[in-house]
Amino acid sequence: MSFAISVDHVDKSYRLWGRRSQFATLKSALLKRDLKLAPDASVPALRDVTFAVDKGEAFGIIGRNGSGKSTLLKIITGILKPTSGRVTVVGRVAALIELGAGFHPEITGRENVYINGIMLGLSRREIEQRFDKIVDFSGIRDFIDQPVKTYSSGMYVRLGFAVAVHVDPDVLLIDEVLSVGDEEFSAKCVAKIQEMKYRGVTLVFVTHQLDQVRNLCDRALWLDHGAAVEIGDPTRVVDAYLQRVAGTQVSTVTTSDESAGERAGDPPDKEKDPMEEERWGSGEVILRRVAITDPEGRDLVALGAGSPVTIDLDVEVRVPQTDFVFGIGIYHADGTCVYGTNTDLEGLLPDALQSDGRVRFVMPSLDLIAGSYRVDAAVHTRNGRAFDYRRGCIRFVVGSRIHDIGVYRPQHDWKFDGGITFRAVDNLKRNVPAPIAEYIRSAEEKPKRRK
Amino acid sequence: MPHASLLMPLQVLYRHRQLIAALTSRDLKARYRGSILGFFWSLANPLLLLGVYTLVFTLFFPSKQVQPYPLFLFTGILPWTFFAAAVLESTTSVISNAGLIKKVMFPAEALPLVVVTSHLVHFVLALPILLLAAIAFAIHGDITLHATIALFPFVMILQTCFVAGLAMMVASASVLFRDLRDILTNLIQLGFFITPILYQIDTIGSRPLRALLRLNPMTPFVVTYQDLLFFGHLPGLADTLLMIAYAFASLSVGFVVFERLRDVLAEAI
Numbered sequence A: 001m002s003f004a005i006s007v008d009h010v011d012k013s014y015r016l017w018g019r020r021s022q023f024a025t026l027k028s029a030l031l032k033r034d035l036k037l038a039p040d041a042s043v044p045a046l047r048d049v050t051f052a053v054d055k056g057e058a059f060g061i062i063g064r065n066g067s068g069k070s071t072l073l074k075i076i077t078g079i080l081k082p083t084s085g086r087v088t089v090v091g092r093v094a095a096l097i098e099l100g101a102g103f104h105p106e107i108t109g110r111e112n113v114y115i116n117g118i119m120l121g122l123s124r125r126e127i128e129q130r131f132d133k134i135v136d137f138s139g140i141r142d143f144i145d146q147p148v149k150t151y152s153s154g155m156y157v158r159l160g161f162a163v164a165v166h167v168d169p170d171v172l173l174i175d176e177v178l179s180v181g182d183e184e185f186s187a188k189c190v191a192k193i194q195e196m197k198y199r200g201v202t203l204v205f206v207t208h209q210l211d212q213v214r215n216l217c218d219r220a221l222w223l224d225h226g227a228a229v230e231i232g233d234p235t236r237v238v239d240a241y242l243q244r245v246a247g248t249q250v251s252t253v254t255t256s257d258e259s260a261g262e263r264a265g266d267p268p269d270k271e272k273d274p275m276e277e278e279r280w281g282s283g284e285v286i287l288r289r290v291a292i293t294d295p296e297g298r299d300l301v302a303l304g305a306g307s308p309v310t311i312d313l314d315v316e317v318r319v320p321q322t323d324f325v326f327g328i329g330i331y332h333a334d335g336t337c338v339y340g341t342n343t344d345l346e347g348l349l350p351d352a353l354q355s356d357g358r359v360r361f362v363m364p365s366l367d368l369i370a371g372s373y374r375v376d377a378a379v380h381t382r383n384g385r386a387f388d389y390r391r392g393c394i395r396f397v398v399g400s401r402i403h404d405i406g407v408y409r410p411q412h413d414w415k416f417d418g419g420i421t422f423r424a425v426d427n428l429k430r431n432v433p434a435p436i437a438e439y440i441r442s443a444e445e446k447p448k449r450r451k
Numbered sequence B: 001m002p003h004a005s006l007l008m009p010l011q012v013l014y015r016h017r018q019l020i021a022a023l024t025s026r027d028l029k030a031r032y033r034g035s036i037l038g039f040f041w042s043l044a045n046p047l048l049l050l051g052v053y054t055l056v057f058t059l060f061f062p063s064k065q066v067q068p069y070p071l072f073l074f075t076g077i078l079p080w081t082f083f084a085a086a087v088l089e090s091t092t093s094v095i096s097n098a099g100l101i102k103k104v105m106f107p108a109e110a111l112p113l114v115v116v117t118s119h120l121v122h123f124v125l126a127l128p129i130l131l132l133a134a135i136a137f138a139i140h141g142d143i144t145l146h147a148t149i150a151l152f153p154f155v156m157i158l159q160t161c162f163v164a165g166l167a168m169m170v171a172s173a174s175v176l177f178r179d180l181r182d183i184l185t186n187l188i189q190l191g192f193f194i195t196p197i198l199y200q201i202d203t204i205g206s207r208p209l210r211a212l213l214r215l216n217p218m219t220p221f222v223v224t225y226q227d228l229l230f231f232g233h234l235p236g237l238a239d240t241l242l243m244i245a246y247a248f249a250s251l252s253v254g255f256v257v258f259e260r261l262r263d264v265l266a267e268a269i
Helices: A021-031 A069-077 A109-119 A124-138 A155-166 A183-198 A208-218 A236-244 A434-444 B008-015 B019-032 B038-060 B069-093 B095-103 B110-140 B147-176 B180-193 B208-216 B218-231 B237-268
Strands: A005-016 A044-054 A056-063 A086-087 A093-096 A171-175 A202-206 A219-224 A227-232 A279-281 A285-295 A302-305 A310-315 A327-332 A337-342 A357-361 A371-380 A387-398
Touching: A005 A069, A005 A202, A021 A086, A021 A337, A021 B237, A044 A069, A044 A219, A044 A227, A056 A069, A056 A208, A056 A236, A069 A086, A069 A093, A069 A171, A069 A202, A093 A155, A109 A124, A109 A155, A109 B019, A124 A155, A124 B038, A155 A183, A171 A183, A183 A202, A183 A208, A202 A208, A208 A236, A208 B218, A219 A236, A227 A236, A227 A285, A236 A279, A236 A387, A310 A371, A337 A371, A434 B180, B008 B019, B008 B110, B019 B038, B019 B110, B038 B069, B069 B095, B069 B110, B069 B147, B069 B180, B069 B218, B095 B237, B110 B147, B110 B218, B147 B237, B208 B218, B218 B237
Parallel strands: A056 A202, A056 A219, A093 A171, A171 A202, A285 A387, A302 A387
Antiparallel strands: A005 A044, A005 A086, A219 A227, A279 A387, A285 A310, A310 A357, A327 A337, A327 A371, A371 A387
């Protein structure tokens, strides 16, 4: 896959401005063309940051205030120049750094849409074509011919966002702007961004809303004091960040039980198979074994659609906890989340996690269509700091002769009245039992164990 | 970083033509938004100015200088106002649009150019008034109109280049050196008096003073406008060459300065 953004060993230092240094900068810029900074006259904002964002990828940047997130975004946009290093961006870039930047208060919303669109790189004709879509999206058609100074800040931001997303960029950079507007508009923004992602627009977010990073991003970067701490799976990066914020050391989780397959806590590896387990967490509580079983307690790897299934979590408590949540996620092999829940979402208030035990997630009927799936299991605090997070810790295959589509097969039946009749039911097309599913699984699975 | 060449300003202008046009019309619209006469002020202002000069210099201080003095004054003062207003306003053009420079990938050079174009529009809108006044005085028999007036656009192009270069210079430099605006305000006030607007350069007795006036880059422009409209003869060769030289020198220096300061603008604002 080719990259959309490449950031190569980028350093950025800001000069410290004093009364005299401005004039000194003017002189040296004009006469010597030399803008090198003395160390005592500058503050580092980014240190040796390197990463690439693939075309069509959604990339999140997180970190505390002052960690260099916005500086990085501005360098990618081209607003700021890196002190050293190279940044390459392919395609038309639109940056939502400040919505409605450049709106002039005295002129109407309509005129501002045109000017803003031209600033973002559209031609007058392109804006004419999009004008109605922009106004509809902003939802302020009644006020479009009023001067912008009469707008509320919400209306201002709606119009700004509407223009920016209709630029049809190849790369969209978003700095902490999804949190604006009311609930309805925020939801609209997120939906629009998901639509753009679906159409292959490369997205880069800077945000403090970690949920958005988990939900929208394919990968995330955690910046701290201008340096990249972690890059990779957004859930893992967000979690590592939360661990740091909580002040606990991220440690490698070791399990005494190897039955689940690989050892956890391996450093992220670029060549890694996406179906391989990833595991992280503080290790205060451990999911020693995660298994998918039938009602008799036997391990399953393949099952027929609609079978009763239980996910067992064997819990080892190393440090007793009072704030804990157990979570389960089921994903299709293509990465689609089929279902996710946890005890907190379902209103279970934690009391005590004193000693080892077993958690059982019982599903009387797993109504999935044929395909391979993986399970994430986790135990974490209510704010999301993981004790043990096991991504893709088990895989299973659902077999079925029915070539229905989607991910979920609701229990259903066909009923016909009147003159609609069918000859017979072809029994070969009904659900297949587990042994046949096992055969399908072995045919689908490629040999890929690392160890 | 590409080296600034004489073609670059034109390239920039062409690349951002829609942006500059849109921002200019925004400036003009915003300026008159909410006023009752609206855009008519662009015509009314020079008209009223002409009225004031006629009143003052025929009733209060009848001038012994060239006649008709109000028209002479008016011919010189319009291009001067264009120059002075555009250069002065450019000093804040980048600073007051900090939001654009810091938050949007925005071609900063467009900002001083927008200031120049919007003042050029004002200048152009005042020209019909100047022409009508000239015709009125001609009918009255004070002056005779000549075809030389058709050369006005060429002088205006050269002056616009000259002003644009200066505007780029001061717009970028004043971000790092904010005192520039106050220095320029006073310099331009002085400039008004050492440019032959109120008087003719030949009427100055002292030779060194005349040489000083000749050094003022606005002198050839103002003198040429007066030559074309008021006196009805072709501009002198020296003035023509000087105008061309000033126009190109100003544009190239303006772009070089702007190029060199561009990278610090977003941080320094």
